[in-house]
Amino acid sequence: SSIDFAILPVQSQVGSAARAKLFALGAALARKAYAAESAYLRKRDDTRRDERIAKATAAWQRGLDALAAREARRGTPLPAGAFASLPAQIAASIRYGADRVGTHALERSLPGLLAYWPFDEDAPGANRAPNGDATLDLSFHGQAHVAAGAFGGALSVDGNGDYARVANALGTAKLAATGSFTIVAWLRAAGPGSDATAGGIVVSKEGEYEIARFADASMNYALATPAHFWTWRGAGGPAPLDEWRMVALVVNASGVVTFQFDFYSALGTNYTTFPFGDAHPGEDEFRIGGRQNQAQWFDGEIDEVAVWQRALSSLEIFDLYDAGAGMPLAWAIGD
Secondary structure (H helix, E strand, O other): OHHHHHHHHHHHHOOHHHHHHHHHHHHHHHHHHHHHHHHHHHOOOHHHHHHHHHHHHHHHHHHHHHHHHHHHHOOOOOOOOOOOOHHHHHHHHHHHHHHHHOOHHHHOOOOOEEEEEOOOOOOOOOOOOOOOOHHHOEEEEOOOEEEEOOOOEEEEEEOOOOEEEEOOHHHHHHOOOOOOEEEEEEEEEOOOOOEOOOEEEEEEEOOOEEEEEOOOOOEEEEEOOOOOOOOOEEOOOOOOEOOOEEEEEEEEOOOEEEEEEOOOEEEEEEOOOOOOOOOOOOOOOEEEOOOOOOOOOOEEEEEEEEEEOOOOOHHHHHHHHHHHOOOOOHHHHOO
């Protein structure tokens, strides 16, 4: 526990009676923090939750001050500052758990969400982002269809010319790389993809940005940035056949690119990102499962594709990944 970690480095300097009191104070703080988070899950009130945590922290500090004064009188002073961070550690640990019981962690990621395609059977290509922008709806091509996915339905393609695309020109323009952005998707490969080396495309904005699973199961991305212009860059892997994996591409206007594969396999680079160029002028389509310029068809299922007009933090990516179990954005949106 957080109490154990705080006491362990200084346990030889703290008597048994003082240790017992510290554990009692910490346990009381944890119970109050838990009560505050439980109340918050029942009724959202950030101010009230913060007030309850502050009150619990103040009670902890009063108890700690009294204990420190007592130990000082006994000639066994508590190590100065050893427990200063304990209230924050306990509160953060309990809040982390509460966020995953509810949808609060997901809701923090909604700002800047431009497009979200969960591929639900009732509206397979609909953009389900809160903006409800129908210009970002997808049309299906070839034998593309909805099949069982990571969460409900998913886009299913067979590596032979199937894909989904944003057909509206206005919607396509909105997906251009003009500032910081993030792309997240879940994928399950059923085969190597149509290209003997470059496998199949997961997401492509032709000439600007792409994510692909290569035939060797590695995950790769390409960006039309001033540095490393339109060259494939690897991010580890592999993404085995018949297993769901999450991928995230985060591009920051300040010059940072992060490609995260299953969160635990993350590649961070720092190079000039903007202004983006256009590797294939006249070919600008946004596609899922394939690309406009050449045959590079994905074979398998793709789910939970989302595009943000900002750079998501690593914590936000982790919330979506949720230790491999995944948390669909629909839970936060209310669909």
